Amino acid sequence: MNEKKRIPKSAVSRLSLYLREIQRLEKDGRDRVSSTELGEFTDLTDAQVRKDLSYFGNFGTSGSGYEIATLKASLRKILGKGAMWPIVLVGVGNIGSALLRYPGFKHEGFVIKEAYDVDRNKIGVRYDELVVKDVADINKNEKGKAAKIAIIAVPEKAAQDVADILVKSNVKCILNFAPVVLKVPEGVTVRNIDLSTELENFSFLLSFSK
Amino acid sequence: MNEKKRIPKSAVSRLSLYLREIQRLEKDGRDRVSSTELGEFTDLTDAQVRKDLSYFGNFGTSGSGYEIATLKASLRKILGKGAMWPIVLVGVGNIGSALLRYPGFKHEGFVIKEAYDVDRNKIGVRYDELVVKDVADINKNEKGKAAKIAIIAVPEKAAQDVADILVKSNVKCILNFAPVVLKVPEGVTVRNIDLSTELENFSFLLSFSK
């Protein structure tokens, strides 16, 4: 076990894949899995799988691999999947409403608890138990049960302002769909979903490869 | 200029950011920019900016930085942004329809030319000039103007099958929203948009930092 060593940033994302796979295996009735097999499922080498897991503990047994029930419990713990994480969403347009309609998040331990927009046509709309609120009221988040995770799905021009407000209301993690590099203080983490950039990676590849 | 050296994978994504920023600057009437400034906008070091650009050419001028018009033209060329890239979309659900409604792609040089679904309620629906077709007819893509880029926005269980079909119809790049690791032959590139994994990175961070 390697409690001390630096953990590569991408290792956490891979942990997420491992967890997903072993949950699938568990559903299929499997109860053990080897690093080789897990590697095949996730398109990684067996060594990568073992090393990633070893950053967090000794989950395996020489000769017989990993017990699924145990590994699952450990990975869930590491990834913070004990509780239901509340999320605040800002921008209920194309993307925002797609997220609100997606039932998968609840099963994954995430729930969009609040959603905000500026558009009076959006405000008041109900999605399941949630009603879209006016973004002007967002600071009411500040007082109570404050979500630490936010999703920004507003137009590019509004994104930085929204981020600033979210940071003030104590959000620590932002998933940003707007095509902007957000400026946030230390201690706040931003991850970008940047579809144009993804596509440009493709057009780059395609233009070069012939 | 460094035509020979291996280019870090992430450099291409950063090029995309640089291009976006200088286009913004151009709109603001600016005509030159330095690596330092570009670094500030993109949250990178000046050295990183210069090194990334230097993989592709000598775009700058000592003492006065980069001329925006020139750099923009070069980056657009590198990223393959001369033509309009046709895209095929499979799965017109929450995500798929959000993509179809997004006008931004056209401005970026990408256009969803075909969209497929299995659901008869989706088939036949019109989005602008596009009409959703039956996924059973997807191989008709095979003959003609075949898109090289595809987006998969179907449920997890269907994703691998769809990927196999797309690969057969000569798609070379797949943007995958389904939470699965797709198996594709060499020469085909997959990039995943994996929202659960993104959120699990957050829950990991939040559970550890206190």
Place this chain on the structure above:
DNA sequence: CTTACTTCGTGACTTATTTCACGAAGGCGG
């Protein structure tokens, strides 16, 4: 209990990426 086989955990090594830091230009004021 012993042998043969499997599979983990990990230090050492390799490869990839980023950062540093400096020489060489280019611009500008005098």
Place this chain on the structure above:
DNA sequence: CCGCCTTCGTGAAATAAGTCACGAAGTAAG
């Protein structure tokens, strides 16, 4: 034309990430 300032391009150094390969530990069969 000269010094001074700015900013590039880039090898060299540093850091980060991934792969290798092997000892140790487990399993299973006879």
